[in-house]
Amino acid sequence: MSLVWTLIAGFLYAEIAVVLLLVLPVASPYKWNRFFKSKFLAMIGKQSHIYFFVIMSVLVLLLLDAIREMRKYSSTDNVGEVHLNVEMQHSMRLFRAQRNFYICGFAVFLVLVIRRLVTLISSQANLLAQSEASMKQAQSATAAARSLMTDKADKAKEATEDTTLNELNKLKERVQELTSDLNREKKDKEAVKSQAESLNREYDRLTEEYSKLQKQITIGAVGKADKDE
Incomplete structure (x- = not known):
């Protein structure tokens, strides 16, 4: 495996580790959101779209190169006429091209998955924070409403008694x-x-x-x- 494909394979393993960390209940959405909004990641995040497109472009180019190599070595013309050594080299190169194709394909796929997971976790953390704030506001509003309702109920009870007596007299x-x-x-x-x-x-x-x-x-x-x- 050449140095480029070794780096791509290491990048793929790193992506798998990141996906596992994001998917498994290692940390709550609040902690992940604080981590995503840290100063270091905030500095990177300003140019994240540039990094994303650069990585995706490199991976797509390597993926297209792997597809080209697969099509090149998938040809079976004159296989019976070549020497055994040449046939073995041909099969080895085809295997490497297929391996590179799968490595690049999974790397591209996991880049999209990680981007989507980060977005969803951030949205979930924001929604949880909003829901907690709404719950606190609702609880305080409920307490205030209960106190007002109690006062109004006492006043309304007195007014109702007077009104009832007047209505009874009228009846x-x-x-x-x-x-x-x-x-x-x-x-x-x-x-x-x-x-x-x-x-x-x-x-x-x-x-x-x-x-x-x-x-x-x-x-x-x-x-x-x-x-x-």
Whole structure:
């Protein structure tokens, strides 16, 4: 393995160690966030995007070179005609190209993973800090609201008692008014009922008189007819 690929492999192992440190519960998000915001990392962070693009460019170039080597040594033309030594060298170079491809590929992938993990851990630490601050504000607001509610409840209780007494007095007066109205209506109903009964009796009497008169007129008309004959 050449010096360049030895450095790339060491970089890959370092990336694996960093990912394990970030993923395993070694430290809380607060500690990681303080570490990310330390003075040393803050100085590096000002130019982190430059470092990121430089590293990614180098890794991508090496990855493309490894792909080129793989395609070059993957050709199996005239394999049966070459010497065994040449075939072994060909297979060894193909193996090295594939190894370099996997090293570069995983290195590129872990660079993106570490960048994303750092962003997520920082966001989680900020969200936890905001949630704690919100919880403290909510607790203080709840305590203040409870004290205000207690004071208001006492005042409201006194006001409610006075209001209830006034409403009860009004309801009693209203009940008395409705009772008097009901009694008046009952009296009016009884008067109308007695008046209707008297009208019925008068109607029956007039009907009887009408019947008697009609009989008399009928009898008189029959007698007159007999006299005329």
